Amino acid sequence: MVLYIIGLGLHDEKDVTVRGLELIKSSSNVFLEAYTSILSVGKERLESFYGRNDIVIADRDFVECHAEEIYVPAKDGDVSFLVVGDPVCATTHSDIMIRAREAGVKVELVHNASAMGAAGCCGLQLYNFGQTISIPYFDDNWKPTSFYPKIKYNRLGGMHTLCLLDIKVKEPDFEAMKRGKIVYLPPRFMSVNVAAEQLIESEEIRKGKAYNPQSTLCVGLARLGQPDQCIIAGTLEELKEQDFGAPLHCVIICGEVHDMELEALRPYLIEGSKCVVDAEGSLFDREALEQNDDK
Amino acid sequence: MVLYIIGLGLHDEKDVTVRGLELIKSSSNVFLEAYTSILSVGKERLESFYGRNDIVIADRDFVECHAEEIYVPAKDGDVSFLVVGDPVCATTHSDIMIRAREAGVKVELVHNASAMGAAGCCGLQLYNFGQTISIPYFDDNWKPTSFYPKIKYNRLGGMHTLCLLDIKVKEPDFEAMKRGKIVYLPPRFMSVNVAAEQLIESEEIRKGKAYNPQSTLCVGLARLGQPDQCIIAGTLEELKEQDFGAPLHCVIICGEVHDMELEALRPYLIEGSKCVVDAEGSLFDREALEQNDDK
Structure with missing residues (x-):
């Protein structure tokens, strides 16, 4: 099972890559990082486009203090952690990647456009x-x-x-x-x-x-x-x-x-x-x- | 009518964004820049995924000496010019953008991941x-x-x-x-x-x-x-x-x-x-x- 950190690009729900979209659709859990950047559309529009209604918003407190709630579920099923732009450009999510790997969770990145x-x-x-x-x-x-x-x-x-x-x-x-x-x-x-x-x-x-x-x-x-x-x-x-x-x-x-x-x-x-x-x-x-x- | 310069990302046919894919499918002409980088898949795989069999390979000579063959058709119909990575990162296609705009052609970029x-x-x-x-x-x-x-x-x-x-x-x-x-x-x-x-x-x-x-x-x-x-x-x-x-x-x-x-x-x-x-x-x-x- 894998923690996918998926870049959403810069504009709207259609800026995700085809590979990213497939992974989001097939993941057990989906989190949306919502404090370092914004798309021009909100969570509802993403949910409707992805065909799922269970995206969890992850604010700074959640990602920095409760990161295990994101990566521990990846031991039992694929988890998608969505970030605006690219996973490793303007904001690097090194901390969650390091902690996930230390916990034995495989991490994969799906790159995208960044500012x-x-x-x-x-x-x-x-x-x-x-x-x-x-x-x-x-x-x-x-x-x-x-x-x-x-x-x-x-x-x-x-x-x-x-x-x-x-x-x-x-x-x-x-x-x-x-x-x-x-x-x-x-x-x-x-x-x-x-x-x-x-x-x-x-x-x-x-x-x-x-x-x-x-x-x-x-x-x-x-x-x-x-x-x-x-x-x-x-x-x-x-x-x-x-x-x-x-x-x-x-x-x-x-x-x-x-x-x-x-x-x-x-x-x-x-x-x-x-x-x-x-x-x-x-x-x-x-x-x-x-x-x-x-x- | 628009000349879309579309980044394909870094790996295979599924790294294109959903927006990029829609534009490729609906364009009158599609060119693939094939000299500054490579995907892990060839033209045939892209054609099959895009559902079209008319992608024209644009090598260095073509892009640098015959760029008008790419942007002039964009006066009559949408043209997609596909590049590996992002349109303005490792290789900038400034020249074709400048020339297209001078010729009165609207240019839009579809960004993607780059090295x-x-x-x-x-x-x-x-x-x-x-x-x-x-x-x-x-x-x-x-x-x-x-x-x-x-x-x-x-x-x-x-x-x-x-x-x-x-x-x-x-x-x-x-x-x-x-x-x-x-x-x-x-x-x-x-x-x-x-x-x-x-x-x-x-x-x-x-x-x-x-x-x-x-x-x-x-x-x-x-x-x-x-x-x-x-x-x-x-x-x-x-x-x-x-x-x-x-x-x-x-x-x-x-x-x-x-x-x-x-x-x-x-x-x-x-x-x-x-x-x-x-x-x-x-x-x-x-x-x-x-x-x-x-x-």
Whole structure:
């Protein structure tokens, strides 16, 4: 018996692979991981398409504290654990895989599209991406910018940086809890606009010239892999003012942009954008970046 | 009418998404890109699964020199252009997309799994990968090592490097051509073994200590996303001697390996491997790497 960790892709119920669909239909138990990403459709639509009405939603607490409820049943029958995107891309489910294998349960992955791959649809070559960063929500007291030196290192090496944006699902409402009630806040998905503002603020805090909010080419992407996906390229100051619509959003901070990339990206560039084009014609200002190389 | 560029995933005819399958069935024309990667099944199996017997193989010459034969028909009816993996990951089909759009043809992508995402199945976090490199076949006169400084830059930043390995499909046989015949050599797919040898040779040529063939942790991967995929971790000297079986293969040169990564990777590690574990317990020898920082 096997624990199948099955990627659902990025859009709707039809993004599952044929192999994944067959496994879901024939599994004894089906769990849906529902806290690190979202599809454009809900559980009911998936259930109707899969022809079963017993999908169990697995939130963060369930996966992190009760993972055995997912993999132990795989000793007696096949279990499908469904995740948006790919099982090992943006969110890696290493922990449940390790624990399942330690318990003697065979684990198999069914891969699918992920945001980390689909980001290449804007015309930038995935080859040229450096390490991926995550941008958490800032608040008045907590503005963690540990991603900042990673962007700088990527850019000094000419590489693009994919920024995944914070998702808050089923966050406890601490005010209500003080009154003895368990209440969850509505889900929040960081927009390109908020990410751009926080990136601008991070540059003000760090002052390392990792990027220039007025001139570095960036790309805002929304609903990657969905029919109404939205791609807009421009500076952070420009992207901050654009409307990207519904979640999920992500941002790319460009490094060195090659000719073919620029050609593929051009249709998405804001008209009259103030992106800097350097002497060689590429959208990359090495001189500005190296002026202050304190990583 | 639309040109759909449809990812087929990594294994067989059932790795297509349900959406992709519907589009293939309803398209007027179907082309299969057959020179940058391979599935474990051939055209006949795909045709039988799709219920159509008219798939046209598009080799490199066809896609690069006669792309209009693919996208012009999309003015009159939907066209599916099938690619192994994802349309914009390991191989980007930017050129045909740009040309199709210039010709007024609408282009849509159907994403899928790619080697660049599936490589995360070995336990290394995709977040921590830097730029991807390609290793071409060396011969006696031509040993291009332009990938070498990229590995070094990735590793100095603590990042892993995914190495995609050369594929030679439909290469002309120059000896036969001298005799006036057009003959193609049998296809060649670089193995982990050849890649490891060439990486060892590259270190001897460049002498930059980007990695140490005797101590740097690397991972060899074969047939990613297929039921018989093979993952073995060890040094380049060790991987060179392992048997990975049928293609496709790729290699990862590790940067800094975090605890969770090491735990997930451990089942694949060669027993008694000579990988260096540094003072903090991680498989990353920063001291050796920085001794000779001439990138």
